[in-house]
Amino acid sequence: MKAEIITIGDELLYGQIQDTNSSFIGESLTAEGIEVVFKTSVGDDINRITEALDVARTRADVIIASGGLGPTQDDLTKKAVVKAFKRNLIFHQEILKQIEESFRKRGSPMPKVNQNQALIPQGAKALSNLWGVAPGIFIEDDETLFFAVPGVPAEMKWMVENEILPALRERKPRHFILHRKLKTTGISESAIYEEIERLIDPKEDVKVAFLPGYLGVDIRLTAESGEERHAQVKLDEFEQKIREALGDFVYGTDKETLEKVVGKLLSEKKQTIAVAESCTGGLIGARLTNVSGSSEYFERGVITYSNQAKTQLLNVPGEMIERHGAVSEQVAILMAEGVRKLARTDYGLSVTGVAGPTGGTPQKPVGLVFVGLAHENDSFARKFMFGEDRNVNRERAAQAALNLVRLFLIKNRSAA
Amino acid sequence: MKAEIITIGDELLYGQIQDTNSSFIGESLTAEGIEVVFKTSVGDDINRITEALDVARTRADVIIASGGLGPTQDDLTKKAVVKAFKRNLIFHQEILKQIEESFRKRGSPMPKVNQNQALIPQGAKALSNLWGVAPGIFIEDDETLFFAVPGVPAEMKWMVENEILPALRERKPRHFILHRKLKTTGISESAIYEEIERLIDPKEDVKVAFLPGYLGVDIRLTAESGEERHAQVKLDEFEQKIREALGDFVYGTDKETLEKVVGKLLSEKKQTIAVAESCTGGLIGARLTNVSGSSEYFERGVITYSNQAKTQLLNVPGEMIERHGAVSEQVAILMAEGVRKLARTDYGLSVTGVAGPTGGTPQKPVGLVFVGLAHENDSFARKFMFGEDRNVNRERAAQAALNLVRLFLIKNRSAA
Numbered sequence: 100m101k102a103e104i105i106t107i108g109d110e111l112l113y114g115q116i117q118d119t120n121s122s123f124i125g126e127s128l129t130a131e132g133i134e135v136v137f138k139t140s141v142g143d144d145i146n147r148i149t150e151a152l153d154v155a156r157t158r159a160d161v162i163i164a165s166g167g168l169g170p171t172q173d174d175l176t177k178k179a180v181v182k183a184f185k186r187n188l189i190f191h192q193e194i195l196k197q198i199e200e201s202f203r204k205r206g207s208p209m210p211k212v213n214q215n216q217a218l219i220p221q222g223a224k225a226l227s228n229l230w231g232v233a234p235g236i237f238i239e240d241d242e243t244l245f246f247a248v249p250g251v252p253a254e255m256k257w258m259v260e261n262e263i264l265p266a267l268r269e270r271k272p273r274h275f276i277l278h279r280k281l282k283t284t285g286i287s288e289s290a291i292y293e294e295i296e297r298l299i300d301p302k303e304d305v306k307v308a309f310l311p312g313y314l315g316v317d318i319r320l321t322a323e324s325g326e327e328r329h330a331q332v333k334l335d336e337f338e339q340k341i342r343e344a345l346g347d348f349v350y351g352t353d354k355e356t357l358e359k360v361v362g363k364l365l366s367e368k369k370q371t372i373a374v375a376e377s378c379t380g381g382l383i384g385a386r387l388t389n390v391s392g393s394s395e396y397f398e399r400g401v402i403t404y405s406n407q408a409k410t411q412l413l414n415v416p417g418e419m420i421e422r423h424g425a426v427s428e429q430v431a432i433l434m435a436e437g438v439r440k441l442a443r444t445d446y447g448l449s450v451t452g453v454a455g456p457t458g459g460t461p462q463k464p465v466g467l468v469f470v471g472l473a474h475e476n477d478s479f480a481r482k483f484m485f486g487e488d489r490n491v492n493r494e495r496a497a498q499a500a501l502n503l504v505r506l507f508l509i510k511n512r513s514a515a
Numbered sequence: 516m517k518a519e520i521i522t523i524g525d526e527l528l529y530g531q532i533q534d535t536n537s538s539f540i541g542e543s544l545t546a547e548g549i550e551v552v553f554k555t556s557v558g559d560d561i562n563r564i565t566e567a568l569d570v571a572r573t574r575a576d577v578i579i580a581s582g583g584l585g586p587t588q589d590d591l592t593k594k595a596v597v598k599a600f601k602r603n604l605i606f607h608q609e610i611l612k613q614i615e616e617s618f619r620k621r622g623s624p625m626p627k628v629n630q631n632q633a634l635i636p637q638g639a640k641a642l643s644n645l646w647g648v649a650p651g652i653f654i655e656d657d658e659t660l661f662f663a664v665p666g667v668p669a670e671m672k673w674m675v676e677n678e679i680l681p682a683l684r685e686r687k688p689r690h691f692i693l694h695r696k697l698k699t700t701g702i703s704e705s706a707i708y709e710e711i712e713r714l715i716d717p718k719e720d721v722k723v724a725f726l727p728g729y730l731g732v733d734i735r736l737t738a739e740s741g742e743e744r745h746a747q748v749k750l751d752e753f754e755q756k757i758r759e760a761l762g763d764f765v766y767g768t769d770k771e772t773l774e775k776v777v778g779k780l781l782s783e784k785k786q787t788i789a790v791a792e793s794c795t796g797g798l799i800g801a802r803l804t805n806v807s808g809s810s811e812y813f814e815r816g817v818i819t820y821s822n823q824a825k826t827q828l829l830n831v832p833g834e835m836i837e838r839h840g841a842v843s844e845q846v847a848i849l850m851a852e853g854v855r856k857l858a859r860t861d862y863g864l865s866v867t868g869v870a871g872p873t874g875g876t877p878q879k880p881v882g883l884v885f886v887g888l889a890h891e892n893d894s895f896a897r898k899f900m901f902g903e904d905r906n907v908n909r910e911r912a913a914q915a916a917l918n919l920v921r922l923f924l925i926k927n928r929s930a931a
Contacts (some may be wrong), residue, residue, distance in 0.1 A: 113694070114541025115735060116726060117533050125530025135528035136563055138556035147552055154570055228604075278529060289787075292587050301588065308559060308589045310526060311667060320528065333680040363668035372817070380804025381797030384818040388796025391872055391905055399824035402790070402800040402816030404809075408858065412828075442824065456807055461733070486646065489807055491669060 102128050103159035105151050107166035107176055108250060111140040120165045120255055127259055131267060132275040133161060137509050143167065148179035154244050155452040157182070163263065166234040170212045177218065177236070180393065184245070185240060194225055198232050226262040230254045230262065234261060238492045244270065275340050277330040279352060281341055284315030284502050286348045291316055294344045300458050305337040313491050315350075321493040347509060350502070357501045358386040364508040365396035365446075372504070373442030374400040375413055375434040378452040382497040395508030398442045400482070403434065413437025426451050426463050431471030431480040439473040447473035449480075450500050455489045468496045470503050517552045518544050519575035519855050519914035521567050522745050523582035523592055524666060525558040532772040536581045536671055543675050547683060548691045549577060554848040559583065563572070564595035572599070572659050577683065579675070582666030584649040586628045592663055593634065593652070600661070601655055602637040610641055631706040642678040646670045651678060658922050660686065678876055692739045693746040697757055700731030700918050702764040709730055710760045721753040730877050730914045731766075763925060766918070773917045780864075780924040788920070789858035790816040790858045791829055793841065794868040794884065814858045819850065830851025842879050847887030847896040863889035865896075866916050872904045884912045886919050 104121045109119050118140060125135050136159060140463070141151045148167070155162045162469025167176030172335075176277045181188055195217035203213050217235050219225050226235030231254040240407050244267070286360065288311045290400040295318075304324070310317040320337050324330035342349050365372060374383050384400035387447040389395055401412050406425055415433040423429045431451050452468030459465035466485040469502040472478065483499050487491045520537045527534050541551050552575060557567045564583070571578045583592030597604055611633035618625040626841060632649050635641050642651030642662070645671040652663040660683070664674045673742075699707065706728045711734075715723050720740075726733040736753055740746035758765050767776050781788060788801050788803055800816035803809055817828050825831040831849040839845045847867050855863025868884030875881035882901040888894065899915050901908045 109722065110726075112541050112554060113545045114538035114543075114551075114737075115694075115696070115733075117538060119533070122530040122533060125528050127530070129529045136558060136560075138528060138554075140554035142552060144552075150574065151553070158566065178597075206600065278531075280531075287623075289586060289628055292628055294627055299588070301544035306589075307584065308525060309587055310524075310799060311585070313667070313669060321525070376797070376800075378804075380802070380809075380813075381792070381800025381816055381818065384792075384797025385795070385801050386797075388794075388818070388820060388907065389759070393796075394820055397796075399828070400797055400818030401828075402797065402804070402817075402818070404804060404816070405814050411857075412817075425769075441827075455644075463815050475927070488646075488669065490805060493801075493805065 100133045100267075100274075101136045101158070102133050102161040102163065103139065103155040104128075104135060105155060105162065105164040106138070106250075107139045107143065107148055107164060108140075109142040110142050112142050112353035120250065120252060122488070123252070124165065124259060127264060128161075128163075129276065129278070130269075131264060131271070133267065133271060134276060135224075142175060143173045145175045145179050145182070146283045147211060148175055149182045152179060152183035155478055161267065162245045163259070164245070164247045168216075168235070168247060170215050170233070174187060177220065180220055180236065180238070180245075184220060184226060184240070186223070189217040189221050191217050191219055191225065193378070194219065194234055197234075201232055217509060224495060225459060226258050228254050229257045229261070237262070237266065256320070273326055274323070275327045275330050277322065277327070277334055279320045279334045280310075280313060281318040281320070281338060281349050282351045283318065283345060283348045284350055284353065284357065284498055286316065286345070288316045291318065291345065291348075295341055298340050298344065301493070304333050313495060315422075343429060347506060357498065357505065358389050361501050361508070362387065362390045362393055362396060362503050364505065366392075368508070370445035371396050371398050371442075372446040372448060373398045373444040374440045375438035375449040376400060376402050377404060377409070377434070377448065377450060378454040379450045379493050379497045379500070380404065382493055383450065383500055387502065398444045401438060401441075409434060409437075412441065412478050414440070417422050424463060426453055426467060426469065428469050428471075428480045428482065432473070432478050433471075435471035435473035435480070436478050440457075444503065445474060447471075447478075448500055448504055449473075450496050452483075452492070452495075452496055454492045455487060466492055470496070470500045472503055474507070516549045516576045516683075517574070517684060518577040518579065519550050519555065519571040520551060521545075521571060521578065521580040521665075522554070522556045523564055524556075526807055527556040528558050536666060536668060536675075539556050539672060540579050540581065540669070540675060544577070544579075544683075545692060546694060547680060547687070547805070549683065549687060550692070552622075556574070558593055559589045561591045562596050564591055565598045565745075566594060568599035568661075576659060578659060578661045579679065580661070580663045584632075584651070584663060584665045586626075586649070588630050593636065596636055596652065596654070596661075596663060598655070600636060602654075603641070603931035604634040605637050606631050607635055610650055613650075620677060632874055642674050644670050645673045645677070647852060650732075653678070653682065656786065660675065665685065690739075690741060691743045691746045692737065693743070693750055695736045695750045695754060697734040697736070697754060697762045698731060698763050698767045698771065698896065699734065699761060700766055700773065700914060702732065702761070704732050707734065707761065707764075711757055714756050714760065721747050725776065729911060759931055763922060766921060772806075773914065775806050776926070777917050778803065778806045778809055780921065780928075782808075784924070785816050786861035787812050787858075788862040788864060789814045789854045789860040791865040792816060792818050793820060793825070793850070794870040795866045795909050795913045795916070796820065797803045798909055799864070799866065802913060802917065815859045817854060817857075825850060825853075828857065830856070836915060840879060842869055842883060844885055844887065844896045844898065847885035848885075848889070848894050851887035851889035851896070853892050861890060863887075864916055864920055865889075866912050868899075868908070868912055870912075871903060872907045882908055884908070884915065886916045886930065888923060890923075897900055
């Protein structure tokens with residue numbers, strides 16, 4: 100079964116809002132093993148909506164359209180459906196009664212314009228709407244299962260889960276498509292490719308895709324099978340092979356975040372951390388504390404933006420800052436040691452760098468970042484060279500800092 | 516000129532990531548007065564990408580495709596372009612040199628697989644890529660202006676702004692659709708509507724739309740005209756009317772962020788601020804320091820996650836925390852005063868709250884947040900009651916804190 104999602108509304112084309120409806124529908128269908136092959140967004144224009152429906156009917160078995168079912172003159176979905184499917188609109192007395200009833204429950208009279216919503220294309224089934232007034236539409240013909248749902252997210256979600264997915268389950272052959280994402284950081288897409296190229300066989304059951312971002316590259320595995328268990332096993336086996344090839348570059352799977360992984364490692368060891376941030380300005384603290392339960396291991400952070408703060412809070416000698424510069428290996432180490440001592444934690448983590456766009460020099464260009472890590476027996480710093488964009492540099496610095504902690508905790512796992 | 520945006524990648528159909536690229540492109544084209552009529556997303560499948568290109572060529576004058584330009588076997592855009600436009604791929608020695616050069620700059624050798632990226636369809640122009648390796652593609656024929664850009668957001672954005680928009684400007688007839696966003700916080704969508712309903716006239720030249728989010732409601736104004744200047748004036752006039760009706764609830768326009776506005780107010784007064792964060796864990800610091808030049812007014816932050824840190828760094832008496840609880844008006848005020856004194860800044864800003872999902876009690880439920888502000892003559896705190904979601908609560912708390920500073924600075928503007 101191949102599906103197309105059509106989302107309707109001018110605002111989707113202006114790009115000022117995110118089309119979260121199509122994401123929800125895409126995720127729901129994929130989880131059912133229905134392959135989504137196209138997504139189309141179209142404005143509030145009757146001819147273009149009709150065209151989108153015509154095109155979708157040539158290439159999909161299931162079409163779900165969202166939006167444009169309201170009562171006003173810019174809600175055009177039903178008119179387009181009538182044109183595309185060549186059916187008349189039929190007035191349904193019992194639907195009108197339901198609409199009147201739902202207004203009565205809220206204690207307000209039904210505006211006359213809502214009468215329109217009792218019109219349904221010939222031969223279509225009305226889908227019930229728990230959270231709103233507009234019924235959805237379901238048309239089943241020889242080629243297509245067509246559904247139209249409202250654009251209001253709560254109404255759309257309820258209708259997809261309670262009306263559409265059950266209808267699809269009854270009709271679809273049993274087939275499963277499972278995905279898994281392996282998340283890496285600190286290694287480039289092409290380096291990953293060189294390491295695992297030999298594992299990728301286009302004729303194989305597990306498909307591999309690379310999703311690069313500036314914080315790392317995700318590797319997406321896709322397995323298909325008539326049996327869910329079988330697809331799962333194929334993913335497990337392939338994941339194992341990739342982990343063997345890439346080692347610690349893989350930090351997690353699917354929705355696991357780097358900060359969650361770091362938190363888990365600290366919790367396992369019952370150890371604590373404190374953070375001293377300069378150019379990241381609080382990003383590392385914000386990420387670590389976004390994990391529920393982080394107060395167990397995150398004791399405090401300091402955002403020592405000024406040199407004075409570095410000296411006063413972290414005991415970094417002003418003379419050291421003057422000699423080596425605030426962005427230096429030496430100062431990164433002293434910041435990490437300083438915050439560890441201040442907070443009496445097992446680890447002190449620090450970041451100092453030139454985020455840009457100003458502040459760079461030939462010796463210390465924009466993008467230069469030092470990450471320091473202090474612990475009981477030692478302290479050290481690593482140098483990173485990022486790019487030109489302030490925001491990206493800050494985020495990459497935070498990612499590199501969290502990854503440094505992760506790698507250190509893994510390496511010293513046995514010593515816990 | 517009518518445009519279609521095509522985004523390429525299986526992950527867009529599975530619904531696990533938001534298609535922010537098409538939003539950015541949609542917004543950029545709309546701002547240029549180019550009407551976006553369709554958006555299509557398609558997976559990593561050569562036949563379906565080709566079909567999407569074929570369909571788009573029948574209904575759009577401008578096509579921008581994003582994604583699938585990487586070096587690996589699942590990057591299929593160029594192969595599909597070759598099929599749809601019936602052109603061969605030609606190897607370009609000078610593009611290979613640029614690719615090698617960009618690897619050399621990073622100090623790593625070029626993997627062999629990247630040679631592919633020097634192949635460009637016959638007659639196409641290569642678009643330069645400041646942030647990455649893969650060049651974009653521009654094909655101009657009798658019917659269509661076709662552009663392909665990488666899917667990595669930073670590379671895509673740079674290419675749209677520096678290669679595509681200039682090319683389109685040269686070629687497009689002059690008609691202007693201008694947008695302006697007025698950004699509000701601290702007021703609900705319906706309250707805004709009641710205040711400005713009388714200004715909205717559907718027959719008027721300026722269209723109004725409401726874009727609510729959990730950090731505030733944006734009001735989008737749209738004006739069309741054959742003359743850019745004329746549309747601009749209409750927007751200016753309408754903005755003025757809305758500002759009169761809503762007053763200080765409007766904090767900025769378009770890409771102005773709340774942290775930028777706060778920074779500007781502090782710079783004007785040559786004043787400084789320090790921040791003490793508990794439940795926001797660094798979010799406020801991260802936002803304030805994301806503004807280039809923020810070191811002028813942001814002296815430091817402390818993330819006092821533990822009670823010990825509140826006492827030790829901010830001098831909040833342990834006895835006060837015990838009596839009133841760490842989440843209380845009293846502690847918020849003491850934290851703000853403490854960080855102001857510690858950093859010797861003009862303002863001390865603090866946040867303490869129950870972000871959730873755990874830690875709530877009947878007296879101090881999840882979502883309860885206090886924001887404190889200390890300054891030369893006084894200090895005070897405000898209470899906020901947010902919702903159930905940890906992440907949303909943290910972001911709303913950071914927004915409320917920054918807004919409290921903004922309102923205070925505006926009120927005391929004349930006193931500077």
